[in-house]
Amino acid sequence: MRAHQRYLPAAAPLKKEVIFRGKPLLQQRYVPTLLTISCLIFLVASGLLAYAFINKKPAPNSQVLTAIPDQLRIGDTFVLAGKGFGINDPITFTYDQNSDPVLDGNGRPLRAHADDIGTFSVQIIVPANWSVGQHMIHAIDSGKDQTVSVSAIITVEQSSLAPPQLQLSTSKLDFGTSVPGVVSKKDFILINAGGRQLTWQASSDQPWLTVSPNTGTFSGRGITQVVVNAGTLAPQAYNGHITFIQGGSSDRPLILTVTMTVKSAPPAALTITPVSLTYSGTTSQNPADQAITLQNTGGRPLDWSSSIVTGDGAPWLSINPSSGHLAAHTSQTMKVSVQSQQLAIGSYQGTINFKGGTNPAVTVALSVAAPGNLIASPPSLSFASVGQNPAAQTITLQNSGGGPLDWTVTAATVDGANWLNATPASGHLEINQSGAVAININAAALKPQSYQGTLTFTYGGGLTKQVPVSLSVSIPLTAVISLNLSRLNFTTLQGTNPAPLSFTLSNTGNATLNWVIAEDQNGATFAPVSSAAGSLAPNRSTGITVTPNVAQAGAGTLYTTLTVADSDPGSKVPAQRITVSIVVQGRAQITLSTSTMDFSHDNIFTESTQLLDISNTGSKTLYWVTKSTASWLTVYTPPGSLNPGNDILLEVDCNSASLSPGTYTATLTVSDSDSGPAVQPQKLAVTLVVT
Incomplete structure (x- = not known):
């Protein structure tokens, strides 16, 4: 059996009670002291909180930078919006790896300030010197205690010479659910699916639906705002169209x-009403004021106030009055003013925020142009030359400003050559007037390569608009006909053909040559060629032989021209020619009336005569002689001469008195006795039968 031990709890300590006969000092001051300490702690905490809010730093990685639209072309405008930045901090902007500053319309570094909730919005025009491709835009928050850089990427697309074609980024836009008095806005992107610059206008079919701005010009993508104003609308679904x-x-x-x-x-x-305002001003004249109306549609009075935020932080937007009191079901009209004279050329956005009721807002769009503002379209030109000057192109100039302007244009090339020209070189444009400038390229002296140039239009006392020009010069694919000779000279005697002569046909170009040879003056009949057509690859040759056929020609000189050409339709390959001359030298020519004679004798008839006609069918005097190969064959007519075209009858005599019966043959040869050009002898074959 196990033994169990019991453990009793320890005795509680005795309390000592102290009894005060009167109020001790600590007890007398306890409550006031505690209140004082609490107040001090509260004041310190409040100060710390106030300091923290006043010097609020942006939370790490909380900054957001957005570019809308983010795909553009040269000359387009995009909105760069930021949130999560330091309250009222100055913001500067650079781009790409070299951190070059982004410039405003006056060529100065662009600057902005974050508002009281750390947001900002600026508009940036893509300059002409930005290359095609991606670009990194940096927004730098230079706060009191730290510097933060946030980036956004845009893509610059290649400009096109195709006609412009407007497209919408979407065909439907839903604003969801709202309440009366609330104004809602959404950015909307317009797209140019073609090339060049595109001008657009917009209109709404509902009073509660507006678009701001309602007109514009862009190359690749443009941005506008669609604004809906619930205003005093009854609760239900609404449908509108822009x-x-x-x-x-x-x-x-x-x-x-x-x-x-x-x-x-x-x-x-x-x-x-309205919830959006659009102004157009110049650097020399502010636009007219516009009015907005505030209405208290509720059953209770309200106090309202306004605050203004501009995208660039500049104080160009104002409202008067800026605050007030509205009794139930009453309204008040305010004047809204903008100061365009203080701003650089460009587009600006601002917002008037109202406190009171449902806290609506008014969007303000301002376009600042020069007193005369020059727009050049297309924003760039591209030419290609293949062996000749390219066709001229046209730049359209438009004055979209608030006054007339005079303009001049100068052309500059990177290589310094004078291949870029503009006509006319100066002009004058009234408001909204357009004019055309012809751009011509002279590539005759340029080597095959790429060239760059710039057309600078100057107007408005020093303002400029530049249009980059690119030129590509290349060697054309063409055949080239080359001949090693320009003449072929033949000499022959009348009645004979001269020996053939040849020339070489070469293709010294860089394309296949399909060649053909043509002859004039019926040359093909007396100076035929060995081949009249064929094909030659680049840097190849072939031989052509001319074989004259003039044996039947009279004395004199025959001429013909061989033309070697490209047989391809529409070919511009220059033809080459060879002159052929054939000199036929004159001489006498013997023609006999017959080439044979037959005689028959017996013991009674031992001698007989026949006549032989000799003609000189040549062009020289014939000095003729005869010669017989047999004694029994003789000619009674003595030798003589015959002028061209004349003839003579010879008596050919056969005497068989000394011959035995049988058949005998002999030849009578008629020849030229002159020492001049040789004359072909002619022979008469004579047969004598003796019985």
Whole structure:
């Protein structure tokens, strides 16, 4: 059996009670001291919180930078928006690895300030010196305690010479659910699916639906804002349309369908009409003021105030009055002013935010142009030369500014040669007037390679617009006919053909030569060639032989020209020619009336005579003689001479008195006794039968 031990709890200690006969000092001051310490702690904590909010730093990795649109062409405008940056911090902008500054319309570094919630928005025009491809845009937040750099990427696309063609990034836009008095905005991207510059206009079929700006010009992509104003609309679903029209095009307008649902609003509501304003000013004149109306659509009064935010941080936008009080179901009109004279040329965005009711806002778009603003379209030109000057191209100049302008143009090339020309070199444009400038290229003295140039249009007292020009010069693929001789000279005696002569035909070009030979003056009949057509690869040759056929020709000189040409249709290969001359030297020529004679004798008839006609069918005097090969064959007519074309009868005599019966043959030869050009002898065959 196991023993169990019991453990009792330890005795509790005795309490000592101290009894005060009166209030001790600590107890007398306890409450006031505690209150004082609490107040001090509260004040310190409040100060620390205030300092923290006033000097609030952006949270690490909280910054967001967005470029809309992010695919553009030279001359397009994109919106660079940031959030999560330091409150009221200055923002500067650079691009790409070299961190070159992004410039504003005056050629100065672009700057902005974040607003009281750390956001900003600026508009940037893609300059002409940015290359095709991706570019990194850096926004640098230079706060008091740290510097933060955030980047966004845009892509610059190649410009095109194709006609412009407007497309919408989407055909439907839904704003979801809203309440009366609320203004909602969405960025909307327009696309040029063609080339050159595109001008557009937009209009709405509903009073609660607007687009700002409602017109513009871009090359690749453009941006605008679609704004819906729930205003005093009754709770229900709404459907509206924005019609986009391309300037100078006969294509059907493009329709954007916009939907919105309005639900019931709270008792007090502040509504604004209109919710977007668009201004066009110049650097020398501010645009006229515009008005907006605030209305309290609720059943209770409200106090309202406004604040202004501009994308570039400059104070060019103002409202008067900027705050006020609205009784139930009352309205008030305010004046909105912009100062374009303080700004560089370009596009600007601003927002007027209202506090009170449902806190609506008004979007403000400002376009600042020179008193005369020059637009050049297309923004770049490209030429190609293949063996000749390319066709001229045209640049269209338009004055989109607020006043007339005079312009001049100068051409500069990287290589310093004068191959780029513009006509006319100067001009004058009234407001909204357009003019054409012809651009010509002289590539005659240029080597095959790529060339770059720039056309600089100067206007408005020093403002410039540049149009880059590229030229590609290449060697054309063409055959070249080369002959080693330019003449062929033949000499022969009348009645004979001269020996053949040859020449070499070569293709010294860089394309196949399909050649053909043609002869004039019926040359093919008396100076035929060995081959009249054929094909030659580059740097190949062939021999052509001319064999005259003039044996039947009279004395004199025969001429013909051999023309060697490219037989391809439309060929511009220069033909080459060879002159052929055949000299036929004159001489006498013996022609006999017959080439045979037959005689028959017996013992009674031992001698007989026949006549032989000798003609001189040549061109020289014939000095003729005869010679017999037998004694029994003789000619009674003595030797003599015959002028060309004359003839004579000879008596050919056979005497068989001394011959025995039998058959005898002999030859009578008629020849030329002159020492001049040889004359072909003619022979008469004589047969004598003796019985």
